[in-house]
Amino acid sequence: MDNLRFIRQTMERATAFTAVPGWGGVGMGGLALLAAAVAETRLTPAEWLVTWLATAVAALTLGGWTMAAKARRAGTTVFSYSGRRFVLSYVPPLLVGALLTGALARAGLYQALPGTWLLLYGTGLATGGAFSVRVVPLMGLCFMVVGAIALFGPPAWGNAFMAAGFGGLHIVFGLIIARRYGG
Secondary structure, three states: OOOHHHHHHHHHHEEEEOOOOHHHHHHHHHHHHHHHHHHHHOHHHHHHHHHHHHHHHHHHHHHHHHHHHHHHOOOOOOOOOHHHHHHHHHHHHHHHHHHHHHHHHHHHOOOHHHHHHHHHHHHHHHHHHHHHHHHHHHHHHHHHHHHHHHOOOOOOHHHHHHHHHHHHHHHHHHHHHHOOOOO
16 A cells, blocks of 8 residues: 555656646636736726726736646646646745735835736746746746836836737637636
């Protein structure tokens, strides 16, 4: 029995986390495009921020739910060994983003938020993706490129960078993941 347990644990540690949701990513991208359209009409930076924060909560909820559903269909959980490695690498950059959001907003540096968010989200995908299918770290690197451009680009283009990153990249990579990795 000890040998079987060892073999099972070894196999589990060698597997990639495949429950990254392609269709969930497409849905998250759609929410981001909607948020970009709504945020464009907001009169104050605070209203813009609230629009994007509400969308982030909705998108993360959708992503988590579709990830759990995909894992269930595969006969595993998000908190399998490979899933825990993914989550423990993905979440810290998002928590840093939350802390920096508060600090940047308090300082009135709203124009730095799009680049910061895109860079840190991309970092989470790149680090978490090390334990997932190959396309996930590539997606993270693409988010980081868009984030770097947004960070140093014209502040007036921040919302467009958010739409391109959180909307466009989620949709493109979501479709790739759905097609190649089973939804």
